[in-house]
Amino acid sequence: MTLDNDKQIVMALGQSLRAARKKKNLTIEQLANQSEVSSITISNIENGKSNPTVSILWKLADTLNINLSKLLGYTSPKATISRLTDRPFISELESGWLVQPVFQEDNIDVFRVRLCAQSSYLMTTQFKHSTEIITVMKGKLILKVADNSYDLDEYDSINFNSGLPHEYINETSEEILISIVVKYQNI
Structure with missing residues (x-):
């Protein structure tokens, strides 16, 4: 799966992944070993150079023990309407x-x-x-x-x-x- 939007979304995903990895005090290599995702792929995602598949995102979220939506940078305040056009597929x-x-x-x-x-x-x-x-x-x-x-x-x-x-x-x-x-x- 690839992100269905522009470079800005890919960059935001990279920043979110880097923040989650650092919060767990993991190096890229440690995250790669634990998630079975290559360190090159992780580095490319963090630097906004890669549109990762959903399978890769699940592996990373699972290893980091966070929700997939949170890794993608989506959070919901109380009483929110989500419209079809609000977020990319x-x-x-x-x-x-x-x-x-x-x-x-x-x-x-x-x-x-x-x-x-x-x-x-x-x-x-x-x-x-x-x-x-x-x-x-x-x-x-x-x-x-x-x-x-x-x-x-x-x-x-x-x-x-x-x-x-x-x-x-x-x-x-x-x-x-x-x-x-x-x-x-x-x-």
Whole structure:
């Protein structure tokens, strides 16, 4: 996934990553070893020279023990309206997965997700001890969690351990809209 906006957003992400890493008193090399993300990639992100994938961002957030939204620099004051045009989507064009941070509150992240027609997205790296709650807002989603498969129709919801490998699949000819809430443990 690449950030779907200009250099300013990439620079802000880099500053946020550097601040989170320094708050944990980690060097780039230590963060690289713990997160299994190369030190070159981390350095490039911190210096605004890289549009990281969401998988890389999850690895870094997990290692730093912070919410993904917080790493992306999104925080929500009380009683806030989040409009579709307020924040950019993070996209991975080759998989058809677009995710937009909506709210971040302590140990909860809320995301809007668009999954393009005839596409899928495999999530192998996410917080090990977190719960994901999905509601399909438009379309039909097939969700595979570990060895189980679930067919979800419009307005169906499911919750599961998001530390398990899971895949979002859209076999239809229409885009799917999903609301995702991630509740983190031990953050």
